[in-house]
Amino acid sequence: xxxxxxxxxxxxxxxxxxREEDILxxxxxxxxxxxxxxxxxxxxxxxxxxxxxxxxxxQSLMLWVLSQLVPTEAAEISTAPPHIHTQRILQxxxxxxxxxxxxxxxxxxxxxxxxxxxxxxxxxDSISHVRRFSTSVKDQESESHSSSILLDQLADSxxxxxxxxxxxxxxxxxxxxxxxxxxxxxxxYIPVTDLLxxxxxxxxxxxxxxxxxxxxxxxxQTSTEQNELQANVCQGISDxxxxxxxxxxxxxxxxxxxxxxxxxxxxxxxxPLVHESNVKLTKLxxxxxxxxxxxxxxxxxxxxxxAVTRHSNHSSAITSTLHSLISQQSLAKSVQ
Numbered sequence: 376x377x378x379x380x381x382x383x384x385x386x387x388x389x390x391x392x393x394r395e396e397d398i399l400x401x402x403x404x405x406x407x408x409x410x411x412x413x414x415x416x417x418x419x420x421x422x423x424x425x426x427x428x429x430x431x432x433x434q435s436l437m438l439w440v441l442s443q444l445v446p447t448e449a450a451e452i453s454t455a456p457p458h459i460h461t462q463r464i465l466q467x468x469x470x471x472x473x474x475x476x477x478x479x480x481x482x483x484x485x486x487x488x489x490x491x492x493x494x495x496x497x498x499x500d501s502i503s504h505v506r507r508f509s510t511s512v513k514d515q516e517s518e519s520h521s522s523s524i525l526l527d528q529l530a531d532s533x534x535x536x537x538x539x540x541x542x543x544x545x546x547x548x549x550x551x552x553x554x555x556x557x558x559x560x561x562x563x564y565i566p567v568t569d570l571l572x573x574x575x576x577x578x579x580x581x582x583x584x585x586x587x588x589x590x591x592x593x594x595x596q597t598s599t600e601q602n603e604l605q606a607n608v609c610q611g612i613s614d615x616x617x618x619x620x621x622x623x624x625x626x627x628x629x630x631x632x633x634x635x636x637x638x639x640x641x642x643x644x645x646x647p648l649v650h651e652s653n654v655k656l657t658k659l660x661x662x663x664x665x666x667x668x669x670x671x672x673x674x675x676x677x678x679x680x681x682a683v684t685r686h687s688n689h690s691s692a693i694t695s696t697l698h699s700l701i702s703q704q705s706l707a708k709s710v711q
Contacts, residue, residue, distance in 0.1 A: 398492045399423055405499035409506070413439060426495050429484035434460070437482070441467060443502045473497045624648070 396419075403417050413435050414425060425432045442449035445467050452463050461482050469476040474494055480486040481494045625648060 395489060395492055398496055399426075402426065402492065402495050402499060405496075405503065409443075409499065409502060411436070411439060427484065427488050427491050433484055437464060440498045440502065444468075444471060444498075444505065468498070471501065473501060 399419055399422065403419065403422055406414070406422070407417060413432065414422060425436065438449060438453060441452065441464055448463065448467050452460055455463065461479055465474070465476065465479055465482050468474050468482075469478070474481055474497070478486070478490075478494070481490055484491065486494075628648070
């Protein structure tokens with residue numbers, strides 16, 4: 376037997392407020408109807424403590440609610456750091472008109488009991504509406520009716536109207552943004568289920584394209600190429616880390632004190648790095664000097680080689696040269 380749940384949407388502007396016991400009973404009925412299994416028992420005192428007390432059970436229920444309304448965003452939040460959960464959940468639920476953008480205390484579980492109970496009731500109301508318009512084809516008539524009710528409540532929500540004013544779709548979560556634009560484009564003339572089916576078909580097409588691209592990549596890239604690429608990347612990261620340490624040391628020791636000083640200072644000319652640079656510069660200067668001397672010596676040897684070549688081509692010149700040398704030596708001996 377199908378359980379019929381009467382869903383109401385309470386706002387802070389209502390003059391009459393349901394008693395907390397009645398709201399709690401309605402929430403328990405919702406949780407049973409939606410088959411939520413995250414609570415140890417449906418005892419009213421235990422359910423009330425979970426709803427109103429910050430802790431792991433309440434956070435699990437909050438993520439479950441988000442997964443029913445915005446599955447993609449819920450999957451991202453579940454893997455995100457805990458300190459950003461509150462802001463992301465608040466953004467999603469405020470975009471749907473379930474709470475206001477400043478209701479962070481409600482999300483954290485520190486707001487008054489009445490405000491928290493009304494918040495949980497609105498969450499479960501919205502999930503029930505989503506369940507109703509996403510049922511099978513045999514419930515097409517009731518599905519269309521439930522879709523109209525949900526969209527009507529979203530359109531009339533006092534929290535949602537300021538957000539959607541002037542087409543402010545940038546604050547809507549990613550997996551709802553395109554659906555909202557399509558609904559605004561076509562109005563209420565096309566059932567929401569048809570729009571959801573179109574999105575589903577487009578998603579399947581994109582998945583097929585992605586699968587084809589993935590297979591093409593697997594064919595093109597071999598394991599060897601991937602290993603080489605990974606090794607090159609790791610080596611590059613290692614080299615970059617070493618350079619970063621060196622630059623960081625130079626900056627910390629020399630540049631930072633000079634740039635942050637109120638007085639005009641000269642860059643230091645002492646220290647291990649400066650000394651090492653001076654030693655390298657001295658060695659480089661010596662090498663350049665020896666290279667220059669070797670170059671000059673090579674030029675002299677080249678000139679001598681040319682002279683020997685010329686003399687070898689003229690034997691008479693060599694003979695006269697030898698005679699002149701001998702005569703010079705004889706003259707020198709006679710002088711002595």
